Amino acid sequence: MTEHVWSYKPTAGRLAGTDLTGYKVEATDGSIGKVDKHSDEVTDAYLVVDTGMWIFxxxxxxxxxxxxxxxxxxxxxxxxxxxxxxxxxxxxxxxxHLEDPAYRSELGSYYGVGGTSGRF
Known part of the structure; x- marks a missing residue:
């Protein structure tokens, strides 16, 4: 059930080819950091966020x-x-994160599709 966790939602407003590096990332309750790296690959899209001092x-x-x-x-x-x-x-x-399918599956399960993994 995690196959779509690695894809942008159609409503996200994603502009293919846009470099998101340096964009600030906002959680529902505040800022968490800036994008350090990102991928637009189909079924493998993600953000790597540098949290700075927030999580040391x-x-x-x-x-x-x-x-x-x-x-x-x-x-x-x-x-x-x-x-x-x-x-x-x-x-x-x-x-x-790119080479270990078990690790990728663990992350996919944690975040779940649309937050419906049972953890949220």
Whole structure:
């Protein structure tokens, strides 16, 4: 049930080819950091967010399905998770996320499709 977690929702306002690096990311209850890296690959779209001092320099991976909207003028991305939900996500491993199917599945299960995984 996690196959669509890695795709943007049609309503997110995603502009293909737009570089989102440096965009600020807003959870439902406040800012969580800035986009460090992102992917637009079909069925493999995600954001890597540098949380700065919020989680002591930790990076988090957010599947594209968590994106509610993108504001290119303000360079902000809004996601449908709270800061706590993002903080409690499985730890991001930059080297593992592209190569380890079990890790990818763990992240996909945590975030679930549209937040319906049972954790939210």
């Amino acid at each position: 320099g930790k990076e988090v991976l957010l599947p594209a399905s968590t994106v509610v909207s993108i504001d290119p003028e303000e360079q902000r991305i809004y996601v449908d998770r709270t800061k706590g939900q993002i903080k409690d996500a499985p730890e991001f491993h930059r080297e593992k």
